[in-house]
Amino acid sequence: MVFWTKVCYIRIMKLLLQYFFFFISLVCLSQQTDYVDFKTAKADLVVKPNEGQIGGHIVYTFEVLKDVDSIFLDAQNFTHIEALYDEKVYHDYNGKYIVVKHPFKKGEKNQIDIGFTTNPKKALYFIGWDSNGGFESASASSVHSLNHQNGQVWTQGQGKYTSNWLPSIDDMNDKIEFDISVVFDKGYEVIANGKLTKTEDYYGKTKWHYDMQQPMSSYLVALAIGKYDKKVEYSKSGIPLEMYYYPEDSLKFEPTYRYTKRMFDFLEEEIGVPYPWQNYKQVPVKDFLYAGMENTGTTIFSDSFVIDSIAFVDKNYVNVNAHELAHQWFGDLVTETSGTHHWLQEGFATYYALLAEKDIFGDDYYYWRLYEYAQELFEQDKAGQSTSLLDPKSSSVTFYKKGAWVLHLLREQVGYKAFRKGVKKYLLKYQFKNVKTDDFIKEIEKSSGQDLRNFVEKWLKSSELHYEELEKRFFPNKVFIQDMHGQLNPLGLTRYFPLDCDNQPEACKIIFLQSDDSFLNEKIVEQLGNNISKATFSKGDVKVRRAIAKAMTEIPKELKEDYESLLTDKSYLTIEAALYNLWTNFPEDRIRYLNQIKGIVGFNDKNIRTLWLALALVTSDFEPENKQRYFEELRGYTNPKYHFEVRQNAFQYLNSIKACDRVCKENLEQAAKHHVWQFSKFAKQLLKEID
Ligand SMILES: [Zn+2]
Numbered sequence: 001m002v003f004w005t006k007v008c009y010i011r012i013m014k015l016l017l018q019y020f021f022f023f024i025s026l027v028c029l030s031q032q033t034d035y036v037d038f039k040t041a042k043a044d045l046v047v048k049p050n051e052g053q054i055g056g057h058i059v060y061t062f063e064v065l066k067d068v069d070s071i072f073l074d075a076q077n078f079t080h081i082e083a084l085y086d087e088k089v090y091h092d093y094n095g096k097y098i099v100v101k102h103p104f105k106k107g108e109k110n111q112i113d114i115g116f117t118t119n120p121k122k123a124l125y126f127i128g129w130d131s132n133g134g135f136e137s138a139s140a141s142s143v144h145s146l147n148h149q150n151g152q153v154w155t156q157g158q159g160k161y162t163s164n165w166l167p168s169i170d171d172m173n174d175k176i177e178f179d180i181s182v183v184f185d186k187g188y189e190v191i192a193n194g195k196l197t198k199t200e201d202y203y204g205k206t207k208w209h210y211d212m213q214q215p216m217s218s219y220l221v222a223l224a225i226g227k228y229d230k231k232v233e234y235s236k237s238g239i240p241l242e243m244y245y246y247p248e249d250s251l252k253f254e255p256t257y258r259y260t261k262r263m264f265d266f267l268e269e270e271i272g273v274p275y276p277w278q279n280y281k282q283v284p285v286k287d288f289l290y291a292g293m294e295n296t297g298t299t300i301f302s303d304s305f306v307i308d309s310i311a312f313v314d315k316n317y318v319n320v321n322a323h324e325l326a327h328q329w330f331g332d333l334v335t336e337t338s339g340t341h342h343w344l345q346e347g348f349a350t351y352y353a354l355l356a357e358k359d360i361f362g363d364d365y366y367y368w369r370l371y372e373y374a375q376e377l378f379e380q381d382k383a384g385q386s387t388s389l390l391d392p393k394s395s396s397v398t399f400y401k402k403g404a405w406v407l408h409l410l411r412e413q414v415g416y417k418a419f420r421k422g423v424k425k426y427l428l429k430y431q432f433k434n435v436k437t438d439d440f441i442k443e444i445e446k447s448s449g450q451d452l453r454n455f456v457e458k459w460l461k462s463s464e465l466h467y468e469e470l471e472k473r474f475f476p477n478k479v480f481i482q483d484m485h486g487q488l489n490p491l492g493l494t495r496y497f498p499l500d501c502d503n504q505p506e507a508c509k510i511i512f513l514q515s516d517d518s519f520l521n522e523k524i525v526e527q528l529g530n531n532i533s534k535a536t537f538s539k540g541d542v543k544v545r546r547a548i549a550k551a552m553t554e555i556p557k558e559l560k561e562d563y564e565s566l567l568t569d570k571s572y573l574t575i576e577a578a579l580y581n582l583w584t585n586f587p588e589d590r591i592r593y594l595n596q597i598k599g600i601v602g603f604n605d606k607n608i609r610t611l612w613l614a615l616a617l618v619t620s621d622f623e624p625e626n627k628q629r630y631f632e633e634l635r636g637y638t639n640p641k642y643h644f645e646v647r648q649n650a651f652q653y654l655n656s657i658k659a660c661d662r663v664c665k666e667n668l669e670q671a672a673k674h675h676v677w678q679f680s681k682f683a684k685q686l687l688k689e690i691d
Helices: 004-019 247-257 260-271 318-327 341-363 361-380 396-414 418-432 437-448 452-459 465-474 505-513 518-531 535-541 541-551 556-567 570-584 587-597 608-620 625-637 643-655 662-671 677-690
Strands: 036-048 053-064 068-074 080-085 088-090 097-104 110-117 123-125 152-155 177-184 189-192 195-202 205-211 223-226 229-232 241-244 280-285 297-303 333-337 431-436
Touching: 036 223, 053 068, 068 110, 080 097, 088 097, 088 535, 097 535, 152 280, 177 189, 177 223, 189 205, 229 247, 241 247, 241 260, 260 318, 260 341, 260 418, 280 318, 280 608, 297 318, 333 341, 333 418, 341 361, 341 437, 361 396, 361 465, 361 518, 396 418, 396 437, 396 452, 418 431, 418 437, 418 518, 431 437, 437 452, 505 518, 505 535, 518 535, 518 541, 535 541, 535 556, 541 556, 541 570, 556 570, 556 587, 570 587, 587 608, 608 625, 608 643, 625 643, 643 662, 643 677, 662 677
Parallel strands: 036 177, 241 280, 280 297, 333 431
Antiparallel strands: 036 053, 053 110, 068 097, 080 088, 080 110, 123 152, 152 223, 177 205, 189 223, 195 205, 229 241
16 A cells, blocks of 8 residues: 555655745645546557567546646656646656646546556566566477466556556555556467457557456456466356466366356355456466465466366365455455455455355365464464454464454354345445445444444454464364264364374374374374374375375385385375385385386476486486486476476475586576565575575
């Protein structure tokens, strides 16, 4: 959030310098939204990927709510920008916003046309184009190059400000109906918010026209360009669900988008308010900053979640899919007025995603997840970092997980019917508007007839977690915990019921053999570590066996054969851990293990292939004639044309076998400037280590 007051201060200074007398507009005391209401925006854009540039025109229509002497639009670090109003051109631009000074009168309806070009540093990203400071086009050289390593362009507005590439309003309290047209090279898909009304030839390129019918905050404007195919399904209510994928990933389509339609239908029914937008598009992109972003009707997500059916068990898109979908109501339809009310977006999206998952995976799953959330909050609490849910500086653990918990608690308190009725009223009353926590609470008070002042004080305003109460109230009474296991409580894993497998491995083994609860068994195996018995291998399902592969680092001879069977499991995490542990424990069989796993790539981050290459390089008698080729392949994965997660694995392995040479280091230096901050931080640290 950037408040008008902050911007205005700079503006006063500027005016004082210019005119030597006082000219302080009343606008300075409040936000521009009190004076001007922007209604529609029609953007006509040209994207030039090889120059990293975007330009064009955006025409805003607006209504003046109170007399005002100037109107501004945010535009960060534009190379060229000018505004046309009432046949006059304005150039008053300070690198942050463009101002049109004019005595605007209340009730006046008019439009401003802004022409611009810029090379954005953030919020719009050009991935894999020649222009992109060292990013090379993948199509030219490598045998490993795939279509998706060709260029992409995508946006991330939340936290970055759309005004870095499109003159717009940083304040999310002004909702605007955006219609976006984009000119781009032929052969690419161009995806934006709204409905595609037509495409047309445009001087050898293609012009794409998108149309929205309802307003939204500027941070939700989305643009994604790349080589894609798509499949369309229809929800029960008839909404097109447009799911994009890279042309070479047709076999990954089903596992990636598994349960999409089911969750969509579930949420529409559960929330009780029809999906508010014309369609729902989901687009995977390379090197995304987050897991996913809920742009209106157009979720963009990391292609790390594009997975095959084996990877599904380890890492899938289901939770992120449900979370971004829930935001289409909570965040996009009703939007927080300020960071104080951020939980109205993230807490709700987390909670409704959990409800959608409960519908698929069952009640046990739901309570185990809530239990895990409570554990995370408890850890934060022990570190003295608990904050009020209404503190705009709260951690994401608080906004997301305490937010979800508060909704769970509230629904328990007022009952399912009143909760659902209140949520529905709240959404309908404030649709396409902005909301505060009070707006929500009032609707639940009305629907339930309860006075919620104490609830709000205790769970929302107070920074106290009340962990004991959460645990006492919710976990000891749940069927899945007590009835199934009698005395032996999974909560034994908490401080209340210490189940200490380190010191009591035999007791843990007995519980394991009696229990059919996969979650519980995973936890026991994690604690047992190297104390795992033979029976554990045969009893465990794929998730329990994955826990064995990770936990058991010292493999006794008598379990060697059982352990080797993990190499054929349908889990890339299992195979990765098993290969490494077997290679370490049984040097005499290294060549056999390497031959068995040869050719398995793993996830999109190539977790197995990169490990395999590193092991192949340091196994002296394994294919000496191919050593150079394997080295070049592993080093090749440090190149900017690969996904940052692939690169991170390659850097780590090269460093661990002391083989990060000049080329690797150059790629590492480039990585230190990467737009994904976690990756650039990793690269900077590794550079220090190597020097
Ligand atoms: Zn979210």
